[in-house]
Amino acid sequence: MSLTNASPLDAAQSAKSASHILATLSEADRNDALTAIHAGLTAARDEILAANAKDLDLARQAAADGKLSQSLVSRLDLGKPGKWEDMLKGILDVRDLEDPVGRVTLRTRLDEGLDLERVTCPIGVLLIIFEARPEVIANIAALAIKSGNAAILKGGKESTESFVAISRVISSALEKTAVPNGAIQLVTTRDVIPQLLALDKYIDLVIPRGSNELVRYIKDNTKIPVLGHADGLCSIYLDASADQSLAVDVIVDSKTNYPAACNSLETLLVQESALPTLLPPVATALATKGVELRCDPASKEALAGTPNLKIVDATEEDFNTEFLTLTLAVKTVSGPGEAIAHINSHGSHHTDVILTSNQQDAEKFMNAIDSAGVYHNASTRFADGTRYGFGTEVGISTNKIHSRGPVGLEGLMIYKYKIRGRGQVSATYGEGEGKKRYLHERLPL
C-alpha cells in the first residue's frame, strides 16, 4: 500500500500495473497477504487507536462547534465495543471465502484440440470513495486482494489519521507478501475526487460507500461504471387477502427496524378493499412505534375512527420521497395491477414486497416489478448481503447491468475467454465446400 502524495494519475497508473500482477497470483498468495494484514493490525492496535483518538478529538470539537453531526463522530470511533474485533474478524472471514478467481463457467470444444473456456478474473482497478468509517479501509483492502483487484481508496478527511495509521500497517504487512506495492493505494490529498473520476482509462469500477448525496454526485460526474445506489425507495403492496398479523409484523419491521437504511419501507400501497379491514391495525401498530403516516384521502378516511395516530395529508411528492425516518406514505390502489404500475414508476428499483395470500398474484407481482429484490410475505429489510448469505457485502446495486441487489465478491469479478489450440486458423471453418464445421460441444466444467 502506498500513502500517496502522488498525483491521482500516478496512483491510477501504478494501481493498473499492480492489477496485472495481482491477476496472476495464486489463491495462497492472496490469502497469505490477508493473514499478514490481520497479524499486522493485531500487533498495531494501540498505535492505530491512538491515531483514531486524534481524529475523534478533532471531530468532537467540530461537533461541539456544530460543524459535524454526532452520528458521524460515532461512526469514526474504532474503540467502540466490538468494532476493532469485528474489523479484524472481517479480514479472516473474507480470506476464508471461496476463491472467486479462475472459476470456469463455460467450456466448449470448438474442434478437436481447439477448446474455449470462460474463466472468472478480476475486473482490474477499483476506486473506493468512502466517508467516515475508518474500518472500511481494512474491509475493502481485504475484498480487493481476495478478488485480485487493485484498489484506490479515498476516505473522508475526518478520519485521515486513522486511515494513514491503518494503511501504514497494511503497507508494511504486504511488503513481505507477493501482493505488489501499488495494489492498494490510499489517496490522502484533498479535493482529488473529480480528478480520480476522470481516469476512466485506468479505473474500471467506482464503489462509493456513503450518503445518497455522495453516490449521486459520483454517478453524475464520471464515465466509469458506478456500483451502488443513490436511492432506496422501497414499497409494500398490501392486498386485501393478506393475513392481518403477518401484514402488521412485516410492515412494522420494514418501516421501523432501522428507518435510516436503504432497505426500509417508504411507501405503503393498500388495496381499496383492505382499507376498512387491514389498514387500521397496521396503522395502530406503526403509531405505537412512532410512525407518522402521510395518507391519501381514501386511506385517511378509513383511519378516521382509529385513535392515537399521527396522520398528515400526503402530497404527490411524498410518493417519490425516501424519508429515512419514521414517516410512511400511504396510498390506496385498486389492486395488484395498479400497485405494480405505481412501484415501477415511483420506486427506486431496490426492494419491493407484496403481502397477499394469493400465490398467483404474488408470482405475477414478482415477475412484473422491475426491482433488484421482489418479495412475497417478507420484510424489505432482508435485502442485505449478509442476510442473503454472501459472507460479505460490497454494496447494494440498483444498476441494470453487471450486479444487482446486494453485491458480494462476485460483483468484483468479470471473465475472460481462453482458447487453447494447436495452430488452428479461422479460414479452415465455414459453411462452404471443403470447409470444416465447428463442433460446439459443451464440455463438463
Place this chain on the structure above:
Amino acid sequence: MSLTNASPLDAAQSAKSASHILATLSEADRNDALTAIHAGLTAARDEILAANAKDLDLARQAAADGKLSQSLVSRLDLGKPGKWEDMLKGILDVRDLEDPVGRVTLRTRLDEGLDLERVTCPIGVLLIIFEARPEVIANIAALAIKSGNAAILKGGKESTESFVAISRVISSALEKTAVPNGAIQLVTTRDVIPQLLALDKYIDLVIPRGSNELVRYIKDNTKIPVLGHADGLCSIYLDASADQSLAVDVIVDSKTNYPAACNSLETLLVQESALPTLLPPVATALATKGVELRCDPASKEALAGTPNLKIVDATEEDFNTEFLTLTLAVKTVSGPGEAIAHINSHGSHHTDVILTSNQQDAEKFMNAIDSAGVYHNASTRFADGTRYGFGTEVGISTNKIHSRGPVGLEGLMIYKYKIRGRGQVSATYGEGEGKKRYLHERLPL
C-alpha cells in the same frame, strides 16, 4: 412496433412501459411473436425489396456524386443473394434458442419457509443505434423480444425506406401477439441521437452497431452503459519456441483473413531470439498476401536478407494503431514478460495470442493479459459469437463489467432476487440472545 414521429422522450417512456409487460410474458408468447414476424416478412418480401430499391437508388446516386462509399451501398442491398433468406432464417434461429428468461442461478434457504432465489430477467430498454444494414432491424427485434427487452431502434438515414417498410410489417405482425405495442420503437426522425443518449432514466443499455467512430461518439456522450468496443488492437506474441509452420499459419490468418475486422491482428511482438529463425518465413508468407510490415530496427535488420518484403520503419504510433488494412506493426521483445507488459499497455483488451510450445508460458500469458480473449496457438479471428457457439451475437464487448468478449443473448439479461416467505421479519434474526440464526442452506437449482 411504433413508427414514431413521437419525441425521443415519448418513445423511451412507452418503451419502458412496454418493457414491464414484456418481462412478464411466457416463452411461448415471445416465441409466437417471432413466428409472426417471420411470417409477416415472408409475405411482404416484394414490398420491402421495393422500398429497399428506393434507398439503393438514392445511395447509388450519392455514391456516383462521391458522397457515399461503394461499400455502404453494398451493405444497404437487401436483394443481394442470400441476404433476405439469412435475415429470415436468423429470426427463427433466435426463436429456437434456449429461453434466457427466468433461469434460476442461485437458491438459498434463509430459514424454514424463507427461500431466496436469483432469477434471470430482461435488462429493460435497449437503445440500438446502427448504420446502414437494414437487416439489423429484424435481427435486433428478434433478439429483444426473445430476451424480453424493449428496444428503441435508430438507423442510419441511408436505409430509411427499408427500415420503415420492415417495421410496418413487424408492427402489424406484432398486433396479433401478446407483445405490447411500444416494445419495439423505430425512431425515424433525424438528429435525435443526443436526445436519446440523455434518457438514462428510461434507457438501460445502448448497443451501437457500426463504425469505431460511431461507438466512440456514443461512449463519449452518454451515461447509459454502452455494450461494445471502439477499438480492436489485437496482438500476437511469437515465442522462439513456437512451431514454424504453426506460427506462419496463425499469423497469416489473423492478419489477412479479414483485415477490416476488429479481431484482426495489428501488432506482432517477436522474441529477440526468434528474429533470425521464425520472423523471415512469417514475413515472407505475409508479403505473399500483400502485407506491409512496420518494423522496429531489430526486426528490420533481421529481415535484411529476406527478398520481396514491403518494410517501412515503425514509429511509436504504429504500436498504438488499429490499421484495419494489410499493414502490420512488428516489434522485438526479450520474452513473454515484455510482451505481456506491451500488450497490457498498448492493446485494446480485445483478443491477444501467444504462439509458443512452452505450456507454462502460455498459461502465464493467458492469466496476465487483461483482454476479453487470450489464446494459445490459435488465430485472433476466432473471437466471434458464432464461432464461440453462441448462436447469435449482440456485439463484442471490451467493457470490464457485465459482458466481455463476444456477447450472446446472455448479455441482454440481468437478474433479480425473489424471496418467498411466510411473514418473516428481520428483527427475529441475529447474533444476540433469543435471536434466530439464518440457515443459509444452498438448495439445488
